Amino acid sequence: MTAYRYRALNAAGKLVKGVVEGDSERSVRGQLRGKSLRPVEVTLANRPAANEGARLSWLRPRVGVAEMALMTRQLSTLVQSNLPLDECLQAAAEQSRKPRTKGLLLQVRSRVAEGHTLAYAMGEFPGVFNEMYRAMVNAGEHAGFLGPVLQQLADYTEQRQYTGQKLKMAMIYPFILVGVAIAVVVALMVFVVPELVGIFTHTARELPPLTRGLIATSEFFRAYGMWVAIGLIVAMLVARRLLRNPGRRKSWHAFLLKIPGISRVVIAVDTARFASTLSILMASGVPLLDALRIAGQVLTNLVLRADSEAVAERVQEGSSLHRALQESGRFPPMMVHMVASGEASGEMETMLQRAADNQERELEMTLGTVMGLFEPLMVVFMGGMVLTIVLAILLPIFDLNTMVR
Incomplete structure (x- = not known):
C-alpha cells in the first residue's frame, strides 16, 4: 500500500488534513467516505499538495x-x-x-x-x-x-544537533550586541544629534572639525540611510547568488582559510564533523575507501572537501590514512597523530571519535575566548562613540565660554 495525504470536510463542514494508506487514490477516497469525511483532495504523501504548488521550494516543510x-x-x-x-x-x-x-x-x-x-x-x-x-x-x-x-x-x-545548537547559541549574543550597537548609533545620528547641534549651525563662528564631521555624518544618515540599508541588502543577495557558482564558492572558501582567526574555526568545525562521520561509518562496517568518500561530502568548505578526495586517492594508491592526512597539510596535527595511533593499535574508530571530541573541545575553547574578548570590545566601541558625540557637542560650548571671558 501507498501513503496518501488528504484534505477533507467532516460532518460539521470543517476542513481536516491527514495521511492514510491505500492501494489507490480511489480506495483512499472510499476509506474517507466510510469515516463520514468528504474528500476534497488526495495526493501522494511525498508530493506537495495542489495548494502548495505556488510556494517556493525553500518554504516547504522539511524534516528537521x-x-x-x-x-x-x-x-x-x-x-x-x-x-x-x-x-x-x-x-x-x-x-x-x-x-x-x-x-x-x-x-x-x-x-x-x-x-x-x-x-x-x-x-x-x-x-x-x-x-x-x-x-x-x-x-x-x-x-x-x-x-x-x-x-x-x-x-x-x-x-550533531547538540553541536549545532551550541554554535548557534554562541553566535546569537554577538549578533544581538552588534545589532543593538548599530541601532543605537544610527538612532543617535538621525534623531538626537540634529536636535543637539542644531543650535550651532547658524552661528557665525567656525565650528570645530569634530562638530562639523558629526553634523555631516548625521545629515548623511538622514538623507541616505535608507538607501545605504537597501544597498547592503542588495549586495548580500547578489553575493549569495554569485557564490552559487562552485568556482566562486571555492575561491571564497580558500580566502576564509587564509584569515587567521576564521580559518581555525572553519577547520575545527569541518574536521570534527569529518572525523566523527568517518568513525561511525567504519564502526558500522563500511569499507574505508567508501567511508572516506562519504565522510568527505559532509565537509562544507570546498577546499577541505577537495583535500579529503585527495586523501581518498592516496589511500587507494596504498598510502596509510595518517600519512595521506599529513600530506594534505590542512588537517590538524593532533588528528593526524591520533589516526596514526589508531592504525597502529587497530582501534581506528575509537581514535577518530576521540579526535572529533578533541576538535569540538578546542572549538568551544576558541569560541569562549573570542566571546570573552568581544564583549569588552563592544563596550569600548559604544563608549567611544558616545564620547565622540559628547565632545562634538561640548567643544562649541567651550569656545562660546572662551569668547565670553
Whole structure:
C-alpha cells in the first residue's frame, strides 16, 4: 500500500488534513467516505499538495534535525525489539506528530513491504536521508546489525544537533550586541544629534572639525540611510547568488582559510564533523575507501572537501590514512597523530571519535575566548562613540565660554 495525504470536510463542514494508506487514490477516497469525511483532495504523501504548488521550494516543510534524531531513535528501539521492519515503520509513523514525517515513513514502509531493502527505500528520499545515513543502514542490513547501527545513527544525529545548537547559541549574543550597537548609533545620528547641534549651525563662528564631521555624518544618515540599508541588502543577495557558482564558492572558501582567526574555526568545525562521520561509518562496517568518500561530502568548505578526495586517492594508491592526512597539510596535527595511533593499535574508530571530541573541545575553547574578548570590545566601541558625540557637542560650548571671558 501507498501513503496518501488528504484534505477533507467532516460532518460539521470543517476542513481536516491527514495521511492514510491505500492501494489507490480511489480506495483512499472510499476509506474517507466510510469515516463520514468528504474528500476534497488526495495526493501522494511525498508530493506537495495542489495548494502548495505556488510556494517556493525553500518554504516547504522539511524534516528537521531534531525530528530526524527522534525518528531514528524510535526506529532503533523498535527494530531491536525484534518486530518486523514494516511494523516498526508503521509504529514510528503512528507516533509522529508531523504529517510530512508520517507520510515519509509510510512511503518508506510501502517500499519495504514490496520487498525492497530499507536502504533502497530511503534512497528515494535523498533530501531527507543523506548518503551517509543510507550507507550505514545498508551496511547494518547486510551485517545483520540494523538495530545497533540505527542506534549509532541516532547518537550521531543528536550529537550533531547538540553541536549545532551550541554554535548557534554562541553566535546569537554577538549578533544581538552588534545589532543593538548599530541601532543605537544610527538612532543617535538621525534623531538626537540634529536636535543637539542644531543650535550651532547658524552661528557665525567656525565650528570645530569634530562638530562639523558629526553634523555631516548625521545629515548623511538622514538623507541616505535608507538607501545605504537597501544597498547592503542588495549586495548580500547578489553575493549569495554569485557564490552559487562552485568556482566562486571555492575561491571564497580558500580566502576564509587564509584569515587567521576564521580559518581555525572553519577547520575545527569541518574536521570534527569529518572525523566523527568517518568513525561511525567504519564502526558500522563500511569499507574505508567508501567511508572516506562519504565522510568527505559532509565537509562544507570546498577546499577541505577537495583535500579529503585527495586523501581518498592516496589511500587507494596504498598510502596509510595518517600519512595521506599529513600530506594534505590542512588537517590538524593532533588528528593526524591520533589516526596514526589508531592504525597502529587497530582501534581506528575509537581514535577518530576521540579526535572529533578533541576538535569540538578546542572549538568551544576558541569560541569562549573570542566571546570573552568581544564583549569588552563592544563596550569600548559604544563608549567611544558616545564620547565622540559628547565632545562634538561640548567643544562649541567651550569656545562660546572662551569668547565670553
